Amino acid sequence: MDTINPDTSISPGTAAPKDDAVIRISNLNKSFGDKKVLIDLSMHLNKGENLVVLGKSGSGKSVAIKCMVGLLTQESGSLKVHGSEVKDLNEEELKQLRIRVGFLFQSGALFDSMTVEENLEFPLTRVLQLKDRDDIRNRIEEMLESVGLLDAINKMPSDLSGGMRKRIGLARTLILKPEIMLYDEPTTGLDPITSGEISELVLEMQKKYKTSSVIITHDIACAEVTADRLLVLDEGTFVAEGTFEQLKNGPDKLVRSFFK
Amino acid sequence: MIIKTPDILTRQFIATGNQVVFMGSFFRNIFRSGFEWNELIRQSYLVGYKSISLVGITGFVLGFVLTLQSEPTMKEFGAVSYVPSMVAISVIREIGPVIIALICAGKVASGIGAELGSMKVSEQIDAMEVSGANPIQYLVVTRILACTLMIPLLTLMADGLALLGGFVASNINNSMTFGMYFNKAFSSLAFSDLFPAVIKTIFFGFAIGFVGCYKGYNSDRGTESVGLAANSAVVSASLWIILLDAIAVQLTSVFAYN
Ligand SMILES: Nc1ncnc2c1ncn2[C@@H]1O[C@H](COP(=O)(O)OP(=O)(O)OP(=O)(O)O)[C@@H](O)[C@H]1O
Ligand SMILES: [Mg+2]
Secondary structure, three states: OOOOOOOOOEOOOOOOOOOOOOEEEEEEEEEEOOEEEEEEEEEEEOOOOEEEEEEOOOOOHHHHHHHHOOOOOOOEEEEEEOOEEHHHOOHHHHHHHHHHEEEEOOOOOOOOOOOHHHHHHHHHHHOOOOOOHHHHHHHHHHHHHHOOOHHHOOOOHHHOOHHHHHHHHHHHHHOOOOOEEEEEOOOOOOOHHHHHHHHHHHHHHHHHHOOEEEEEOOOHHHHHHHOOEEEEEEOOEEEEEEOHHHHHOOOOHHHHHOOO | OOOOHHHHHHHHHHHHHHHHHHHHHHHHHHOOOOOOHHHHHHHHHHHOHHHHHHHHHHHHHHHHHHHHHHHHHHHHOOOHHHHHHHHHHHHHHHHHHHHHHHHHHHHHHHHHHHHHHHHHHOOHHHHHHHOOOOHHHHHHHHHHHHHHHHHHHHHHHHHHHHHHHHHHHHHHHOOOOHHHHHHHHHHOOOHHHHHHHHHHHHHHHHHHHHHHHHHHHOOOOOOHHHHHHHHHHHHHHHHHHHHHHHHHHHHHHHHOOO
């Protein structure tokens, strides 16, 4: 896109990754049938960094992060997480990778047939293979406390509001203490107060567990609080990159329109 | 309308390939560590216990109606006393397994198809996979095994109730003691009637569970695909049952009666 001014925003995706980048993507292409969703996408995520991705609805944000955990596979290009090419991993290696990478689904994706407690217990018993009931219960309560929903512990997902589901989904992902977190719109559909709390939680995870995160969001308040660096995705490729201040005051109309 | 044969063939070929792969991953995951015993028990309860009344009533009515319907004809031949064994043989060998399996295809396969379909659409299966857990082991293995175990048991129960239904029906016109009726019913039944019938229902159960899981697990995005998954699960499962029955009849006539 010709509207990018190199003075105010670094040419997207080309800022040199640090040596300890945990995710490196170069020239990624992904399409569904005839529809090209990601076109020559390049980016990296540095260790311990919060990277916010902005983009219109349908621009391919969810597709991009689904590729990062091997839920979708690219047609061409390279996508490395912790140095290994995701599409070349075998079943067991992929599992090991997924344990280290947390994924918050846009929809929350709570298990309908289980209570909130069982939802949070699922990854603890299946993935970490914990056996000690007290330990499990403590971890669940601690996690629910931090998303402010301890009193929902025995509820079914169908009895929760949209925002509560999202927070339980977040709790279920964070309970495994992942090294990399991929948040797909963690605050969308939440009131400003809860959004603020979620943003704080994202920051807290970064500080406490040195988590590196990709945060997809439309919520500019959330971006301002959490972002170390931002990328703007449009029509399958990154069109702008920079800090919050750089992008906010940049010349690109599309980019600025996110900040209104 | 132009039918593009190669397209249909290719699609069918791919679908068959996918089913084989799915079945392969089912068998691989049965023997993996961390078998989900609790979930298997819960699914067996849902498949078995929750179908008891439907299957039971069907079985009873089957024997009842079959007896009432055949008595007048048999009377003409002076063969009313053969009715119990005729009902027993036809229900246990053929009608019981097929009818119960078809009913369960409607109830169980559609239920599994819809449940897994909606889990797929709402990204719950992806969420399981991404957390590092194994959705095939948790969702698919347990459901297929539950069906494979429960459908034979349900069929046996229906067979028993069909005989009871036959007894009640034959007592409307004639009086016969319970003991006498069952003596007659079982007089012409042999192990070679029951054994192939039970084996057959094991395959029916497997087909119901497998098709339900496959259709649900592989449903498309979008809510309408949930209904589609449930619907096509019933259709394919019913087809499979009828096909398997035809094969089973051939096999038993080769092995059992020679
Ligand atoms: N599994 C899939 N099969 C076919 N098309 C898909 C699939 N997943 C996504 N798409 C298409 O890819 C495009 C990008 O989708 P994506 O979900 O990444 O958008 P998004 O940027 O996350 O938008 P939103 O902000 O609304 O969530 C859309 O046009 C969508 O229809
Ligand atoms: Mg999205």
